[in-house]
Amino acid sequence: xxxxxxxKRPEHTGENRCLPCTAVNVALVxxxxxxxxxxxxxxxxxVLVGGALAVYLRGYVVPGxxxxxxxxxxxxxxxxxxxHGVDAPDRRSESLDANVDPDVMLSTLLNAGVLVEEEDGxxxxxxxxxxxxxxxxxxxxxTDEELAEAVANAVPFEATVDAEFGGISLxxxxxxxxxxxxxxxxxxxxxxxxxxxxVDPMVALAATEPMRMFTEVCPDCGGxxxxxxxxxCCGGTAGLYDSPEHEVLGCxxxxxxxxxxxxx
Numbered sequence: 347x348x349x350x351x352x353x354k355r356p357e358h359t360g361e362n363r364c365l366p367c368t369a370v371n372v373a374l375v376x377x378x379x380x381x382x383x384x385x386x387x388x389x390x391x392x393v394l395v396g397g398a399l400a401v402y403l404r405g406y407v408v409p410g411x412x413x414x415x416x417x418x419x420x421x422x423x424x425x426x427x428x429x430h431g432v433d434a435p436d437r438r439s440e441s442l443d444a445n446v447d448p449d450v451m452l453s454t455l456l457n458a459g460v461l462v463e464e465e466d467g468x469x470x471x472x473x474x475x476x477x478x479x480x481x482x483x484x485x486x487x488x489t490d491e492e493l494a495e496a497v498a499n500a501v502p503f504e505a506t507v508d509a510e511f512g513g514i515s516l517x518x519x520x521x522x523x524x525x526x527x528x529x530x531x532x533x534x535x536x537x538x539x540x541x542x543x544x545v546d547p548m549v550a551l552a553a554t555e556p557m558r559m560f561t562e563v564c565p566d567c568g569g570x571x572x573x574x575x576x577x578x579c580c581g582g583t584a585g586l587y588d589s590p591e592h593e594v595l596g597c598x599x600x601x602x603x604x605x606x607x608x609x610x
Contacts, residue, residue: 354403354404355403355404355405355600356490356512359402359403359404359405360512363405364405364406366418367405367406368401368405368406370406370408370418371397371401371406371407371408372398372401374397374407374408375393375394375397375398375401375407376394378393378397379391379393379394379397409569409598409599409600439513439524439525439526439529439603439606440523440524440525441523441525441529441554441555442501442516442521442523442525442533442551442554442555443521443523443551443552443555444548444549444551444552445520445548446548446549446551446552448552450549451549451552451553451556454545454546454549455540455545455549455553458540458543458544458545459471459473459474459543460474460539460540460543460545460553461474469560470557470560474539474543475560475562477538477539477542478535478536478539478557479535479562479563481534481535481538481539482531482532482535482563482565483568485531485534485535485565486531486565486566486567486568489509490509490512490513490514490527491509493509493514493527493530493531493534494507494508494509494514495507496534497514497516497530497533497534498516500533500534500537500538501516501518501537501551502537502547502548502550502551503518503519503520504518504519505517505518505519506518510524511524512526512527513525513526513527513529513530514526514527514530526602526603527566527602528564528565528566528597528602528603528604529558529565529603529604531565531566532554532557532558532561532565532604533554533555533557533558535565536550536553536554536557536558537550537551537554540553540557555605558595558604558605559595559605561595561604561605564597564599564600564602564604565602565604566597566600566602567597567599567600567602569597569598569599569600570597570598570599571595571596571597571598571604572595572596572598573593573594573595574593574594574595574596574598575593575594593606593607594606594607595607
């Protein structure tokens with residue numbers, strides 16, 4: 347994998363690119379580049395070229411852009427110029443699932459030492475978290491194609507798995523789903539971590555989505571995960587803006603949605 351390929355973020359570029367995020371980042375890169383040029387034209391030029399390349403390859407360069415860019419554009423009265431259009435694909439991630447009773451799944455994870463029950467709630471056991479996050483860190487370095495292969499190897503059934511639309515599509519005997527890259531990384535890490543502790547693979551499959559509630563670092567970039575809200579822009583996070591649709595655990599750095607809380 348080349349250096350350029352390692353910098354690419356397809357989930358925020360191409361057909362998934364958020365135009366408000368891009369516009370705000372380009373404007374900030376230009377402003378910073380011009381300011382630096384006053385002191386050093388050469389350094390200013392490097393800032394402009396480097397920043398433009400980062401926006402082109404990654405969608406944005408300023409951490410947390412999905413949380414503020416659409417709000418900035420709206421406040422300036424420019425939201426109408428950045429309409430995604432009615433034909434923009436809805437890439438809302440689905441979930442791997444198994445026909446397992448939730449109570450059975452929970453008791454199994456407790457008995458296996460994956461989860462621990464304390465007075466103030468359920469927590470991920472320290473050793474399980476260490477292995478889980480270590481596996482995510484390894485998967486974080488994979489290409490989309492390598493991640494698709496990891497998903498195919500991890501799920502407890504034969505399935506056709508492909509890298510598509512910045513995520514992973516899976517077509518198996520009992521499910522056909524598309525999951526985002528961050529969620530795929532977390533779910534594969536869950537399957538490895540839980541099955542290694544003697545848990546039945548189908549129970550481990552049922553645990554993939556609930557386990558993401560315990561995420562503290564972004565599976566895809568390693569940034570901090572926080573409870574926030576999301577709307578249909580970038581597949582990213584946003585504050586209390588534009589009547590957000592869902593409460594989620596999202597990455598403050600790259601905008602990835604890791605876990606979506608069920609509607610009450």
